[in-house]
Amino acid sequence: MCGIVGAIADRDVVPVLIEGLKRLEYRGYDSAGIAVVDEQDVRRVRRTGRVSEMENAAIAEDFHAHLGIGHTRWATHGGVTEANAHPHISQGVALVHNGIIENHEEQRERLRELGYQFESQTDTEVIAHLIHHYLKESNDAGTGPAQGLLAAVQRAVKDLTGAYALAVVSRKEPERMVCARMGCPLLIGLGEGENFVASDVSAILQATRRVIFLEEGDTAEVTRAGVRVFDGDNVEIQREVHVSDVSLASLELGPYRHFMQKEIHEQPRALADTIEAVIDGGFSAELFGANAEAALRDIEGVQILACGTSYYAGMTARYWMEAISGLPCSVEIASEYRYRAAHANPKHLIVTISQSGETLDTMEALKYAKSLGHLHTLSVCNVPESAIPRASELVCYTRAGAEIGVASTKAFTTQLAALFQLCVVLGKLHGKVSEADEADYLEQLRFLPGSVQHALNLEPQIALWAEKFAGKQNALFLGRGLHYPIALEGALKLKEISYIHAEAYPAGELKHGPLALVDAAMPVVVIAPNDKLLEKVKSNMQEVRARGGELFVFTDQDSNFTESEGVHVIRTPRHAGVLSPIVHTIPVQLLAYHTALARGTDVDKPRNLAKSVTVE
Numbered sequence: 001m002c003g004i005v006g007a008i009a010d011r012d013v014v015p016v017l018i019e020g021l022k023r024l025e026y027r028g029y030d031s032a033g034i035a036v037v038d039e040q041d042v043r044r045v046r047r048t049g050r051v052s053e054m055e056n057a058a059i060a061e062d063f064h065a066h067l068g069i070g071h072t073r074w075a076t077h078g079g080v081t082e083a084n085a086h087p088h089i090s091q092g093v094a095l096v097h098n099g100i101i102e103n104h105e106e107q108r109e110r111l112r113e114l115g116y117q118f119e120s121q122t123d124t125e126v127i128a129h130l131i132h133h134y135l136k137e138s139n140d141a142g143t144g145p146a147q148g149l150l151a152a153v154q155r156a157v158k159d160l161t162g163a164y165a166l167a168v169v170s171r172k173e174p175e176r177m178v179c180a181r182m183g184c185p186l187l188i189g190l191g192e193g194e195n196f197v198a199s200d201v202s203a204i205l206q207a208t209r210r211v212i213f214l215e216e217g218d219t220a221e222v223t224r225a226g227v228r229v230f231d232g233d234n235v236e237i238q239r240e241v242h243v244s245d246v247s248l249a250s251l252e253l254g255p256y257r258h259f260m261q262k263e264i265h266e267q268p269r270a271l272a273d274t275i276e277a278v279i280d281g282g283f284s285a286e287l288f289g290a291n292a293e294a295a296l297r298d299i300e301g302v303q304i305l306a307c308g309t310s311y312y313a314g315m316t317a318r319y320w321m322e323a324i325s326g327l328p329c330s331v332e333i334a335s336e337y338r339y340r341a342a343h344a345n346p347k348h349l350i351v352t353i354s355q356s357g358e359t360l361d362t363m364e365a366l367k368y369a370k371s372l373g374h375l376h377t378l379s380v381c382n383v384p385e386s387a388i389p390r391a392s393e394l395v396c397y398t399r400a401g402a403e404i405g406v407a408s409t410k411a412f413t414t415q416l417a418a419l420f421q422l423c424v425v426l427g428k429l430h431g432k433v434s435e436a437d438e439a440d441y442l443e444q445l446r447f448l449p450g451s452v453q454h455a456l457n458l459e460p461q462i463a464l465w466a467e468k469f470a471g472k473q474n475a476l477f478l479g480r481g482l483h484y485p486i487a488l489e490g491a492l493k494l495k496e497i498s499y500i501h502a503e504a505y506p507a508g509e510l511k512h513g514p515l516a517l518v519d520a521a522m523p524v525v526v527i528a529p530n531d532k533l534l535e536k537v538k539s540n541m542q543e544v545r546a547r548g549g550e551l552f553v554f555t556d557q558d559s560n561f562t563e564s565e566g567v568h569v570i571r572t573p574r575h576a577g578v579l580s581p582i583v584h585t586i587p588v589q590l591l592a593y594h595t596a597l598a599r600g601t602d603v604d605k606p607r608n609l610a611k612s613v614t615v616e
């Protein structure tokens with residue numbers, strides 16, 4: 001979603017801002033802009049569309065400065081227009097904003113009465129006017145300008161309800177940038193005689209790795225010489241400096257055509273990294289934190305909360321959880337759970353799953369679960385130090401590396417691997433997993449990266465199938481048991497990047513409704529490895545074939561499918577046991593990718609979608 005970058009330096013910061021915005025493009029956006037403070041004036045350039053278009057305009061207008069802020073906008077309030085793009089300016093105060101201001105209408109009224117005129121339909125513009133209003137008030141009262149912008153921002157944010165990450169500059173104070181955070185992530189990058197602000201570390205990685213993560217309610221003043229951070233009571237406070245280990249290589253495309261393709265192919269490595277600690281040290285509670293054992297022994301059940309692809313990871317984990325650990329497990333979409341009058345069992349472990357660790361609905365669901373009295377919380381997350389793990393008692397970091405493609409791939413399979421580890425650890429602690437079982441699970445994990453590599457080798461065959469899908473309007477995905485969530489994930493991937501309408505059903509549900517859709521124009525993808533439900537799935541497939549539906553079956557070596565008229569089969573070389581859902585994810589990812597390629601869509605930045613969903 002929206003991205004923020006800001007810089008103050010002796011050098012020209014415009015290239016830093018542009019480079020930062022390009023690095024934030026992966027989050028999904030619809031317009032971009034920068035504002036710079038140069039010789040007592042604020043200049044701004046904004047464009048709808050790509051950062052490169054805005055960059056060309058900035059070059060044409062000869063933008064250079066030592067202080068500036070930039071933004072990629074994913075519209076929430078007001079259409080995709082240049083007037084709604086950030087930065088917004090109020091009489092020399094320029095600001096960029098991520099988030100949503102819930103009381104913007106009330107503030108708009110108040111500001112109109114104070115004489116302010118609005119140029120955009122955004123909620124953001126009220127913040128610029130509010131800051132200007134307080135700045136003017138303190139100037140009129142004779143308070144020196146050196147303190148002006150910071151104090152004005154600190155006063156303005158007290159009038160706001162909702163979520164924000166802000167970076168603000170003023171033409172009257174060309175020596176500082178002020179920022180604030182509530183509900184949306186924001187960090188400060190520390191350089192040598194130059195400093196930065198960003199919503200995501202990837203935006204400033206080319207300049208520094210030393211970062212301070214702002215906490216909820218913090219404000220900060222950033223100058224060339226240093227940074228001062230204040231808590232929600234405006235008391236100056238020291239925040240820890242972290243050294244980011246995000247690799248620059250993970251942000252580069254390398255020999256691949258798209259980040260999604262790169263990330264699909266990175267899965268053997270990403271999985272090997274995620275399971276490394278278990279392979280070396282076994283299924284130990286310490287994987288989830290130093291004091292995890294007591295908490296994990298204490299629980300009586302599990303409640304998983306997540307959104308989108310992460311929700312499907314949770315659905316898969318539910319099958320493992322109940323079978324392996326014997327603990328009752330429910331899975332719920334975070335945005336639904338947070339508004340439901342849920343009956344909490346305090347001893348049910350809350351497990352949240354979020355690639356970015358900043359998914360707003362998941363964060364709010366976690367807060368709600370805590371307010372209901374849940375005693376223990378665990379986060380499965382790919383971004384260290386992000387908001388959700390920091391708000392959780394226990395953490396399991398997936399080690400997928402930066403995921404840039406909007407459609408999640410390696411984050412999903414590594415989430416599955418992490419959740420599988422959790423299931424086995426809970427099984428051990430709750431007396432369900434014997435030493436022999438544990439050895440067996442370890443062996444299966446050990447083979448996992450290799451099995452995934454074999455599945456990747458099927459790419460040429462899958463690309464041929466994709467040519468048939470490219471001309472279709474609809475597709476149906478079927479699976480049963482552990483593979484039903486993988487059918488859901490396959491349908492979601494196809495929808496997200498090829499814009500083909502796709503739905504997934506548990507195969508047993510077919511004749512309760514969706515069979516009515518099946519005819520010769522409807523391709524039906526079936527995920528059918530050799531497990532205890534295989535014979536049932538085969539009967540469901542007969543029902544499709546009898547109605548003229550064309551079947552595309554992903555299976556493994558052990559199941560005796562044969563190709564025939566209207567039945568196409570692709571096999572993974574070996575049966576992956578209980579981890580089969582992870583291996584069978586690869587073919588559905590590749591099918592979606594190659595279908596999108598054949599249809600010529602923007603694979604890494606599908607229309608209307610954003611990477612980290614940081615607004616409601």
Ligand code: HGA
Pocket residue numbers: 001002073074075076077078084097098099100101122123124614615
């Ligand atoms: N509400 C603001 C910012 C939106 C945002 O943060 N998107 O991720 C707007 O609509 O401009």
